[in-house]
Amino acid sequence: MKHIYLFFSTIIFLGFFTNCGSKKDLQEYAPAQFLDAYTTTGSTGLELHIPFTVIQENQISLDSVYFRGMKSPLLQNEEIISEYVAKFHIKDPQMVMSGDAREEYGNKAPQRAEKSPYEIERDEAILVFSENNKTKYYKITGITEGK
Numbered sequence: 001m002k003h004i005y006l007f008f009s010t011i012i013f014l015g016f017f018t019n020c021g022s023k024k025d026l027q028e029y030a031p032a033q034f035l036d037a038y039t040t041t042g043s044t045g046l047e048l049h050i051p052f053t054v055i056q057e058n059q060i061s062l063d064s065v066y067f068r069g070m071k072s073p074l075l076q077n078e079e080i081i082s083e084y085v086a087k088f089h090i091k092d093p094q095m096v097m098s099g100d101a102r103e104e105y106g107n108k109a110p111q112r113a114e115k116s117p118y119e120i121e122r123d124e125a126i127l128v129f130s131e132n133n134k135t136k137y138y139k140i141t142g143i144t145e146g147k
Helices: 002-019
Strands: 032-034 038-041 045-055 060-067 070-076 083-089 125-131 134-140
Touching (some): 045 060, 060 083
Antiparallel strands (some): 038 045, 045 083, 060 125, 125 134
16 A cells, blocks of 8 residues: 555656746747748848737737857837848948957847747748747748848
């Protein structure tokens, strides 16, 4: 009888610790009606454009995106209201390379790598959004180069 009690206690104990962690579930539904996402290359790096047709801004908030080993905040495009943009700073055309560290003082560091919470391909991104004060994740697929 003691062995049965110990066995069930162990199962309950393990179940408690494996289920109480912060489990990040990938959402199957999109938090908005998105059009085809695409990238453009600017002078300082890569921009991920996520156009949408319908979004309920009073219920959800698009926060950031993981793409190609980096994470960047999503900002509403100033020129196209129905589009969000994430900027990934890879290079800086104003960067000064010199043997004298004082001349390199104003250089910005490149964006550091940040691992995605899910495995994604080169043409995929993980969208991080908030709904009812809970952080959720959605995978965007089929991202094309340029437009």
